[in-house]
Amino acid sequence: MENDYQFADSAAARMLSQGLVRANEERGLSVRQLGKQLGYSQAVVLSHMANGRAPIPIDRAEQLADALKLDKKSFLQAVVQQRHPSVSWHLLSGGSQHSGSDNLPQELEAILGAQLKDLNKEQRAVMREVASDPSPRRRWLTVHEVPTVQELRAMYPSMEREGIPASDLAALRALSAG
Numbered sequence: 001m002e003n004d005y006q007f008a009d010s011a012a013a014r015m016l017s018q019g020l021v022r023a024n025e026e027r028g029l030s031v032r033q034l035g036k037q038l039g040y041s042q043a044v045v046l047s048h049m050a051n052g053r054a055p056i057p058i059d060r061a062e063q064l065a066d067a068l069k070l071d072k073k074s075f076l077q078a079v080v081q082q083r084h085p086s087v088s089w090h091l092l093s094g095g096s097q098h099s100g101s102d103n104l105p106q107e108l109e110a111i112l113g114a115q116l117k118d119l120n121k122e123q124r125a126v127m128r129e130v131a132s133d134p135s136p137r138r139r140w141l142t143v144h145e146v147p148t149v150q151e152l153r154a155m156y157p158s159m160e161r162e163g164i165p166a167s168d169l170a171a172l173r174a175l176s177a178g
Contacts, residue, residue: 008052010085011107012061012078017050018111019068020143032141038067050143056081071113074106 007013023029037044037058046056056064061079065072109115112123119127130136143147156164164172 005052007082010052010082012056012082013050013052015070015075015111016053016056019070020050021146023068034067038063058083073177
């Protein structure tokens with residue numbers, strides 16, 4: 001399903017989303033735990049910001065970058081651009097104007113926290129898959145789906161190559177049908 005939220009296609013939302021995934025994978029931190037650490041009374045606000053449903057507050061950008069180990073400068077620039085997309089920010093810095101797609105390498109490096117040449121073999125393979133798929137969103141997982149898919153992969157080690165056995169898939173469908 002296509003994400004129709006106003007800020008979904010912003011670099012800031014993508015960076016935040018990836019930071020949440022990395023915090024979960026690398027440090028075992030859930031969105032709820034991060035929300036509590038950051039002082040949010042409702043952790044769902046982090047999910048809303050990550051999927052573009054809500055804008056990221058400029059005054060929280062540095063705190064979010066610290067908590068998620070994102071490059072502060074790149075994340076703050078992305079947040080300011082998200083909040084004020086019609087402003088020609090490049091005029092303030094003396095830089096040249098780029099379209100959003102021109103900034104993709106910088107966004108990826110900010111998310112990675114290193115240069116693209118430092119991507120590991122698995123990251124490179126996934127990037128190639130995404131680039132070659134005409135509809136990559138259908139394969140993308142939200143922060144909330146990752147633990148479920150990880151559990152399925154643990155239960156079915158050959159799932160990535162062979163899928164889930166038809167009988168087990170039918171049982172899962174029956175469970176969801178109620």
